[in-house]
Amino acid sequence: MKIGVLLKQVPDTETKIKIRADGKGVEEGEIKWVINPYDEYAVEEALRLKEKAGGEVVIVSAGPARATEAIRQALAMGADRGIRIDTTGIEQDPYTTAVMLAGAAKNESFEIIFAGKQAVDDDCAQVLIGVAEKLGWPHVTPVEKFALSGKTATLQRPVAGGTKEMIEADLPVVVGCEKGLNEPRYASLPGIMKAKSKPVAELKASELLGTERARINVTKYSLPPERRAGKIIPGEPEAAAAELVRLLREEAKVI
Amino acid sequence: MGKLNCTDYYMMDQLLSEEELMIQNATRDFVDNEVMPVITEAHRKGEFPKHLIPKIAELGYFGANLPQEYGCAGLGNVAYGLSLQELERGDSGVRSMCSVQGSLVMYPIYRWGSEEQRKFWLPKLAKAEKIGCFGLTEPDHGSDPGSMTTRAHKKGNKWVINGRKMWITNGTIADVAVVWAKDDENVIRGFLVEKGMKGYTAPETKGKWSLRASVTSELVFDDVEIDNTTHFLPGTKGLACPLGCLNQARYGISWGALGAAMNCYETALKYAGERLQFGNPIARYQIQQEKLVWMLTEITKGQLLSLQLGRLKDAEKMKHQQVSMAKRNNVWVARECTRLAREILGAAGIVDDYPIMRHMMNIESVYTYEGTHDMHTLIIGADITGLEAYRVSEDKKK
Numbered sequence: 001m002k003i004g005v006l007l008k009q010v011p012d013t014e015t016k017i018k019i020r021a022d023g024k025g026v027e028e029g030e031i032k033w034v035i036n037p038y039d040e041y042a043v044e045e046a047l048r049l050k051e052k053a054g055g056e057v058v059i060v061s062a063g064p065a066r067a068t069e070a071i072r073q074a075l076a077m078g079a080d081r082g083i084r085i086d087t088t089g090i091e092q093d094p095y096t097t098a099v100m101l102a103g104a105a106k107n108e109s110f111e112i113i114f115a116g117k118q119a120v121d122d123d124c125a126q127v128l129i130g131v132a133e134k135l136g137w138p139h140v141t142p143v144e145k146f147a148l149s150g151k152t153a154t155l156q157r158p159v160a161g162g163t164k165e166m167i168e169a170d171l172p173v174v175v176g177c178e179k180g181l182n183e184p185r186y187a188s189l190p191g192i193m194k195a196k197s198k199p200v201a202e203l204k205a206s207e208l209l210g211t212e213r214a215r216i217n218v219t220k221y222s223l224p225p226e227r228r229a230g231k232i233i234p235g236e237p238e239a240a241a242a243e244l245v246r247l248l249r250e251e252a253k254v255i
Numbered sequence: 256m257g258k259l260n261c262t263d264y265y266m267m268d269q270l271l272s273e274e275e276l277m278i279q280n281a282t283r284d285f286v287d288n289e290v291m292p293v294i295t296e297a298h299r300k301g302e303f304p305k306h307l308i309p310k311i312a313e314l315g316y317f318g319a320n321l322p323q324e325y326g327c328a329g330l331g332n333v334a335y336g337l338s339l340q341e342l343e344r345g346d347s348g349v350r351s352m353c354s355v356q357g358s359l360v361m362y363p364i365y366r367w368g369s370e371e372q373r374k375f376w377l378p379k380l381a382k383a384e385k386i387g388c389f390g391l392t393e394p395d396h397g398s399d400p401g402s403m404t405t406r407a408h409k410k411g412n413k414w415v416i417n418g419r420k421m422w423i424t425n426g427t428i429a430d431v432a433v434v435w436a437k438d439d440e441n442v443i444r445g446f447l448v449e450k451g452m453k454g455y456t457a458p459e460t461k462g463k464w465s466l467r468a469s470v471t472s473e474l475v476f477d478d479v480e481i482d483n484t485t486h487f488l489p490g491t492k493g494l495a496c497p498l499g500c501l502n503q504a505r506y507g508i509s510w511g512a513l514g515a516a517m518n519c520y521e522t523a524l525k526y527a528g529e530r531l532q533f534g535n536p537i538a539r540y541q542i543q544q545e546k547l548v549w550m551l552t553e554i555t556k557g558q559l560l561s562l563q564l565g566r567l568k569d570a571e572k573m574k575h576q577q578v579s580m581a582k583r584n585n586v587w588v589a590r591e592c593t594r595l596a597r598e599i600l601g602a603a604g605i606v607d608d609y610p611i612m613r614h615m616m617n618i619e620s621v622y623t624y625e626g627t628h629d630m631h632t633l634i635i636g637a638d639i640t641g642l643e644a645y646r647v648s649e650d651k652k653k
């Protein structure tokens with residue numbers, strides 16, 4: 001079975017973000033880059049499926065040269081090979097990203113594609129849907145349980161209020177992976193050693209994009225205002241609780 | 256290129272391969288997620304967190320720098336060192352577990368065992384299906400193991416072992432002990448003694464204030480009979496063999512100690528930035544800055560020492576006196592850092608909400624085992640002067 005995984009390299013969630021002087025992006029110098037955490041669930045689910053059904057796991061990422069590190073990490077976890085779409089000089093938005101990834105996926109003729117339900121940097125949650133759309137496949141997201149029998153996948157989605165939605169989908173399908181779907185494995189030392197010799201092919205963004213152009217133009221980024229210092233209410237629990245209610249009502253005016 | 260995910264003031268990551276960086280990063284994650292949450296409790300109870308052993312094995316940390324053909328990861332020595340740094344950032348006990356299993360048990364079997372012994376033992380030890388220990392030190396012979404009194408008497412195709420070993424890491428939980436004993440010609444030889452063999456016991460040493468999350472034991476051999484073909488390491492001859500093992504382990508310790516030092520430095524730096532006294536973070540005050548700068552400078556020097564040592568080791572140019580220098584220096588640095596960090600944390604430094612005192616107590620063992628700080632001083636001293644200060648010769652004694 002040929003299994004595709006869409007993977008994005010994002011800043012570590014602990015990174016202190018600094019906005020670029022032109023306001024249109026973030027300073028990249030100090031950033032520590034990691035695999036988008038939701039994509040780790042996608043890699044893990046793909047590896048588990050391969051362990052059951054055999055075949056090949058291919059990691060596809062659209063990004064600059066540094067994105068190869070994230071691909072290598074997925075290879076160290078056990079994926080077989082990688083494809084990086086070089087986006088240097090390209091206006092990248094969820095739309096163009098979806099077009100490029102779908103183009104690369106088409107060439108590979110995957111039978112199923114796993115992706116994180118969203119990337120934790122821009123939180124757009126659009127790319128996997130766009131890829132499914134461009135391929136003419138269904139997508140299901142966010143998925144917290146996945147099983148495959150023959151060519152039919154059974155997928156579980158959480159719905160507000162704790163209800164579960166069970167969906168059956170025939171392959172091919174794009175699966176958006178949610179936290180809790182699995183416990184991603186650590187890259188083992190032999191896995192890291194092997195990753196070095198696994199192939200990572202490079203595709204040109206311009207060739208996959210053709211005449212397509214970005215549809216979103218970011219005008220400005222700004223940081224949230226500094227959080228004000230908290231307040232500790234001293235005293236016995238009963239008196240403190242009464243004071244808390246008073247403050248919430250009279251000062252914060254939220255109740 | 257990726258980055259080192261630890262204190263790296265001198266951009267050492269520029270001297271490392273992508274693979275080395277990945278291994279440091281991966282081990283850091285493993286330690287943060289699996290070791291940090293359980294280590295304080297393990298230390299309180301005075302137990303090794305045994306549930307970690309299969310995980311550590313599965314990820315390939317046991318004998319990680321030995322060849323892949325025997326089921327090991329085949330890492331270069333710098334990657335191996337960085338992984339030990341991160342493990343000891345967690346706890347010296349966890350790093351000790353790996354050093355003993357890899358450098359002191361798997362290495363001698365790899366280096367001086369028969370091909371059958373290698374094929375039998377190494378994959379099992381790598382997967383932690385078997386745990387090993389290394390018995391060199393005796394109650395009356397520590398820094399001077401050459402004068403050991405444990406005996407191995409040859410009897411047909413058997414050897415009979417008698418004697419005692421002390422301060423042996425993993426002794427009680429080990430399935431196999433690499434034991435050093437003198438043969439009938441007074442030559443030191445290496446043997447494999449298995450748990451359950453008649454006459455062999457390994458009681459645990461209790462009441463330790465250091466390396467509490469690690470098992471330390473006595474080994475007692477009372478007419479233990481072992482087979483010459485399967486349980487004698489045929490390539491072992493003389494004190495150079497156990498010392499060769501110790502060199503492997505000391506190399507790893509030079510990195511490991513930096514991990515403990517970094518954990519203290521990083522904790523103290525964060526604390527100093529957050530702790531307000533006299534209206535300012537204590538990091539604002541010059542005395543505290545001097546302590547932080549001292550720690551960082553010494554850690555940085557230690558990193559470069561171990562890195563170059565690792566490159567020499569990969570090139571097979573490493574001298575054992577150079578290993579002595581790195582072990583001696585970096586463990587001393589770690590020991591000083593634990594104290595400085597404790598000072599910076601004030602009273603908070605003495606409770607186990609912070610890792611400082613645990614590292615401080617651990618480092619006391621690390622300072623002494625694998626050759627004491629003093630012994631390494633004298634080894635380097637002998638190398639540069641040609642005069643052995645630790646051995647007073649017969650005529651001088653008179």
Ligand SMILES: Cc1cc2nc3c(=O)[nH]c(=O)nc-3n(C[C@H](O)[C@H](O)[C@H](O)COP(=O)(O)OP(=O)(O)OC[C@H]3O[C@@H](n4cnc5c(N)ncnc54)[C@H](O)[C@@H]3O)c2cc1C
Nearest residue numbers: 389390391392397398422423424620623624625627629645
């Ligand atoms: C937690 C722990 C785990 C250990 N694990 C193992 C293990 O797995 N296997 C193993 O074989 N051993 C192990 N050891 C033993 C360790 O290697 C010895 O403790 C060490 O070699 C020192 O020996 P000693 O304690 O007998 O001290 P001694 O040799 O008695 O030394 C006492 C003091 O005298 C100094 N000294 C000794 N000789 C000289 C000299 N010639 N000149 C100047 N000063 C000198 C020393 O530096 C030291 O300060 C372990 C020890 C500890 C604490």
